Amino acid sequence: MIEIDSITKTYGPTKAVDAVSMTVETGTITVIVGTSGSGKTTLLRMINRLEEPTSGEVRINGESTLSVKPHILRRRIGYAIQGHGLFPHHTVARNIGAVPQLLNWPKDKISARVDQLLELFSMDPAEFRDRYPAELSGGQQQRVGVARALASRPDLLLMDEPFGALDPIIRTRAQEDLRHIQQRLGSTIMLVTHDMEEAIRLGDRVAVMDGGKLVQYASPAEIIARPATDFVADMVGDVERPLRLLSLIPLSDIVEEGPAEGAPLSADASLREALSACLWSGRSAVPIERDGTPLGRVTFEAIRARAEMQA
Numbered sequence: 001m002i003e004i005d006s007i008t009k010t011y012g013p014t015k016a017v018d019a020v021s022m023t024v025e026t027g028t029i030t031v032i033v034g035t036s037g038s039g040k041t042t043l044l045r046m047i048n049r050l051e052e053p054t055s056g057e058v059r060i061n062g063e064s065t066l067s068v069k070p071h072i073l074r075r076r077i078g079y080a081i082q083g084h085g086l087f088p089h090h091t092v093a094r095n096i097g098a099v100p101q102l103l104n105w106p107k108d109k110i111s112a113r114v115d116q117l118l119e120l121f122s123m124d125p126a127e128f129r130d131r132y133p134a135e136l137s138g139g140q141q142q143r144v145g146v147a148r149a150l151a152s153r154p155d156l157l158l159m160d161e162p163f164g165a166l167d168p169i170i171r172t173r174a175q176e177d178l179r180h181i182q183q184r185l186g187s188t189i190m191l192v193t194h195d196m197e198e199a200i201r202l203g204d205r206v207a208v209m210d211g212g213k214l215v216q217y218a219s220p221a222e223i224i225a226r227p228a229t230d231f232v233a234d235m236v237g238d239v240e241r242p243l244r245l246l247s248l249i250p251l252s253d254i255v256e257e258g259p260a261e262g263a264p265l266s267a268d269a270s271l272r273e274a275l276s277a278c279l280w281s282g283r284s285a286v287p288i289e290r291d292g293t294p295l296g297r298v299t300f301e302a303i304r305a306r307a308e309m310q311a
């Protein structure tokens with residue numbers, strides 16, 4: 001559990017972060033979202049002490065970060081930033097293994113961990129472990145950057161706009177990968193973005209920052225349904241509200257018996273994805289499966305009925 005206790009950072013007259021308190025449960029994704037200059041990055045960087053707080057404290061599993069030397073703390077906390085920050089002259093394997101190596105893990109354990117992470121990120125180890133960053137696509141570089149941050153099984157992974165540089169399609173894929181991997185590994189992640197869509201898609205909890213203050217800290221559903229301030233409501237935006245709500249509901253909620261044509265969707269996919277599939281292919285229903293086993297179908301009508309219920 002991460003406890004952020006009334007943490008403040010002032011730069012001269014500017015309160016970059018103003019008495020923010022929040023508790024993050026182990027094994028969850030918390031997304032910090034806000035406009036430019038709202039203090040997101042400063043808040044994140046105070047957690048691994050890349051910035052020292054002016055006042056307040058962060059505790060990780062009960063232990064104050066102030067009682068741990070910053071370089072030791074940063075080995076225990078993964079950090080991934082936009083543009084990945086890979087070492088250009090090191091191979092993919094050496095990049096991913098950088099922190100385990102600092103921690104003196106045995107070579108074969110590092111090697112096994114590198115291969116496991118590459119596989120998790122859908123990159124064949126035989127093909128990719130000896131390549132250099134320049135020999136990867138932008139999306140692959142980003143995945144290696146995240147794999148590196150996860151390599152030593154950190155207590156916590158901090159991510160600052162990790163997908164900011166990716167085009168929208170790769171970005172969605174990268175978000176799905178991260179969700180999947182986070183669930184597999186049970187990691188605790190705090191991620192900064194200015195994109196509310198990303199916050200809602202990824203976050204178990206969403207923290208909305210405005211002018212250095214935490215204005216709302218709640219589940220995505222709560223943020224959408226009951227924005228605490230006009231600022232939050234603006235960030236959520238009214239136009240896409242029904243679609244955003246649909247993106248929170250898994251297909252398993254409304255799956256029914258019966259046939260449907262075409263490519264199946266996973267029961268964990270959202271109603272929004274099923275709606276897109278129906279509209280894109282002109283189908284009135286899509287088949288649903290879980291791990292390859294057919295479960296039934298979701299109909300366009302059922303999605304519409306559910307959207308009306310939510311509105």
Ligand SMILES: Nc1ncnc2c1ncn2[C@@H]1O[C@H](COP(=O)(O)OP(=O)(O)OP(=O)(O)O)[C@@H](O)[C@H]1O
Nearest residue numbers: 011014016034035036037038039040041042043194
């Ligand atoms: N080293 C610094 N010296 C002075 N002021 C700073 C410093 N770092 C940040 N600030 C100020 O603190 C405020 C919050 O900055 P921060 O980078 O945390 O915002 P942000 O929400 O991450 O913004 P962005 O999305 O643009 O990165 C801004 O007003 C910024 O100008």
